[in-house]
Amino acid sequence: xxxxxxxxxxxxxxxxxxxxxxxxxxxxxxxxxxxxxxxxxxxxxxxxxxxxxxxxxxxxxxxxxxxxxxxxxxxxxxxxxxxxxxxxxxxxxxxxxxxxxxxxxxxxxxxxxx
Amino acid sequence: xxxxxxxxxxxxxxxxxxxxxxxxxxxxxxxxxxxxxxxxxxxxxxxxxxxxxxxxxxxxxxxxxxxxxxxxxxxxxxxxxxxxxxxxxxxxxxxxxxxxxxxxxxxxxxx
Numbered sequence: 509x510x511x512x513x514x515x516x517x518x519x520x521x522x523x524x525x526x527x528x529x530x531x532x533x534x535x536x537x538x539x540x541x542x543x544x545x546x547x548x549x550x551x552x553x554x555x556x557x558x559x560x561x562x563x564x565x566x567x568x569x570x571x572x573x574x575x576x577x578x579x580x581x582x583x584x585x586x587x588x589x590x591x592x593x594x595x596x597x598x599x600x601x602x603x604x605x606x607x608x609x610x611x612x613x614x615x616x617x618x619x620x621x622x
Numbered sequence: 623x624x625x626x627x628x629x630x631x632x633x634x635x636x637x638x639x640x641x642x643x644x645x646x647x648x649x650x651x652x653x654x655x656x657x658x659x660x661x662x663x664x665x666x667x668x669x670x671x672x673x674x675x676x677x678x679x680x681x682x683x684x685x686x687x688x689x690x691x692x693x694x695x696x697x698x699x700x701x702x703x704x705x706x707x708x709x710x711x712x713x714x715x716x717x718x719x720x721x722x723x724x725x726x727x728x729x730x731x732x733x
Binding site: 610 | 654656658665666667668671710712719720724726
């Protein structure tokens with residue numbers, strides 16, 4: 509069973525729509541991550557939350573807006589996306605700051621922008 | 623020079639053989655290393671992590687780390703067709719737990 513749950517699994521939206529991706533982890537972790545992955549490429553880090561505070565923003569365009577309501581929930585709000593934003597969006601969680609503690613990924617949301 | 627380098631493959635091995643996947647990295651200060659398996663259309667799945675020099679074994683998988691030579695490898699013994707996937711090497715960066723991935727090696731195990 510995946511202990512990091514992402515919804516929805518698939519999302520198709522137009523460039524003018526507003527939607528949100530959701531992630532929930534049941535592992536008691538205190539760091540959560542958003543990654544974007546294009547076909548045949550490795551995941552690219554977008555945002556890191558550590559103890560519910562945004563600690564890393566990898567210069568992501570403002571049309572992506574993260575939110576961490578509590579230690580087990582992570583959202584990614586989407587607005588005015590472009591076709592090139594179509595990708596697999598992955599959420600991950602881990603213990604922050606501890607060496608050797610791996611990140612565990614959810615199943616991802618496959619996003620298509622029309 | 624990329625921070626983490628892997629051969630993109632595809633690496634093709636016959637069923638039952640040992641598959642050897644290699645990864646080199648540029649930052650000597652790196653401490654933690656991870657191998658993820660990713661099936662086509664799926665998310666990365668953690669296979670192994672290692673942070674001490676030497677070997678770490680888990681079932682058919684062995685991770686090897688040599689910090690002096692700055693490489694980490696993954697051996698898969700008795701390879702099965704179900705092992706066919708892309709294998710991602712990653713290390714933990716210095717900034718806030720950021721994972722730095724290699725480009726991935728595509729492994730194909732032929733029956």
